[in-house]
Amino acid sequence: MAFLRTAMLLAAMTAIFMGVGYMVGGTGGMTIAFLVAAGMNVFTYWNADKLVLRMHNAREVDARTAPEFYAIVRDLAAQASLPMPKVYVMDSPQPNAFATGRNPENAAVCATTGLLRALSREEIAAVMAHELGHVKNRDTLVMTITATIAGAISMLANFAFFFGGARDNNNPFGFVGILVAAIVAPIAALLVQMAVSRTREYSADRAAAEITGRPDWLISALSKIAQAAPRMQNDEAERHPATAHLFIINPLSGARMDNLFATHPATANRIAALQGMMRNGPAAQPPASVAVPRVGRTGPARNRQRGPWG
Numbered sequence: 001m002a003f004l005r006t007a008m009l010l011a012a013m014t015a016i017f018m019g020v021g022y023m024v025g026g027t028g029g030m031t032i033a034f035l036v037a038a039g040m041n042v043f044t045y046w047n048a049d050k051l052v053l054r055m056h057n058a059r060e061v062d063a064r065t066a067p068e069f070y071a072i073v074r075d076l077a078a079q080a081s082l083p084m085p086k087v088y089v090m091d092s093p094q095p096n097a098f099a100t101g102r103n104p105e106n107a108a109v110c111a112t113t114g115l116l117r118a119l120s121r122e123e124i125a126a127v128m129a130h131e132l133g134h135v136k137n138r139d140t141l142v143m144t145i146t147a148t149i150a151g152a153i154s155m156l157a158n159f160a161f162f163f164g165g166a167r168d169n170n171n172p173f174g175f176v177g178i179l180v181a182a183i184v185a186p187i188a189a190l191l192v193q194m195a196v197s198r199t200r201e202y203s204a205d206r207a208a209a210e211i212t213g214r215p216d217w218l219i220s221a222l223s224k225i226a227q228a229a230p231r232m233q234n235d236e237a238e239r240h241p242a243t244a245h246l247f248i249i250n251p252l253s254g255a256r257m258d259n260l261f262a263t264h265p266a267t268a269n270r271i272a273a274l275q276g277m278m279r280n281g282p283a284a285q286p287p288a289s290v291a292v293p294r295v296g297r298t299g300p301a302r303n304r305q306r307g308p309w310g
Contacts, residue, residue, distance in 0.1 A: 013146065014038070016153055044145045049100040049108055052243055056236040058088035058110045069116060072125050073109060073132075080132050080211045085109050094232035095119060095225045098246040099131035099140050107135040118228060119221055126208055126217035127225075130248055133207025139200045143246055201248075205270055206277065215274040222274075225249045226267040 014037040021033025044051070063070045066089065073087050085101065088110035095115035101107030109131045116124065134140050205222075209215035229249050237244055237251035244252050250264045 013153070020153065045102055045141070048145055049102065049106070049140070052098075052100050052246065053088055053108060053110065055240045055243060056090045056110070058090040061087050061089050069111070069124070072121075073128050076125060076129050076132055076211060080129070080136055080207075082132060082136055083107070085132070085135060089113060089116070090236065092232075092234045092236065094234040094251060095228050096234060096237075096247045096249060096251050097127050097131055098243075098248065099134045100143075100246065101135065102141045103138065104135050107140055109135070112234070114228070114232065115225070119224060122214065122217040123221035123224065126212055126214065126221045127248055129208035129211040130204045130218060132211065133204035134200065136207055137200065137203050139204065143200065146245070201265055201270065202273060205274060209274060209277050215277045219271050219274050222249070222267050222271055 014034070017037040017040075018030045018033045021036075022030035061070060063074075066087070069089070070087050074084055077084050082104050085099075085104075085107040086109075088108055090110055090112050092112040093114040094112055095118045097109065097111040097115055099107060099109045109128060111124070111128065115127060119127065134143070205218060208218050212218070226249055229251060234251035237247070241252060244250050245264070249267065
């Protein structure tokens, strides 16, 4: 089923890419777009995670450089029966996080320095459990490929608008086709991103609650992130808006959020779903062996609460 979803997504994004090529250059343009899209699909399968991490200037950390944060991810991965992912940190005051990678064996999770400073130990654990939920559900390949191809579609549409061939005889629609491509293609790509992200966020929230056994930790984390995100700019996400759906909360909320084209479900709805899990009882218990320590190397810890993890 996961393979089928991935194939359908790639087909949809490739079709949009080819449609832009056809509107700009006719049959020849569509053929070129198809070849480029096919090459991108192969390239992004193997390299999209590295591209996304590089886009956000994320740096890899380990048990030596960030022992406490690394330990949180390590113990959560063990609780979720997942291979240990690579762990990254990106410099941003906005509390946020994302996951990437083509499969659980080649996954990476990334948190902002703002998240590690602003949240409690339990809240950090809940957020990272959410990201591991994406890894466990094999969402990361689909979401990462969507980010890279959506960005390419937007760039192609912009290129067509500014440099398109109004005098190109192979263009069956002339400047009108270029204008339609420039306007419609990014919106179509965004709609695909929305379809990918919204349902997967609910699934990852549920997975986080099951991994930790504490939906209330994620409720608290989502509330804090949703309140802080609109007030704090995420420069790297601003430069690469096609990656916004990768984050646990839309990093562009304060700058260009539009409810009609929201890449994430409403935080209130996500919290309501988690509260429903609490009423029905958590599906798992926090791992007794896991100690969620203070995250010391990335900033001061505030309002730390001692919970059943340490």
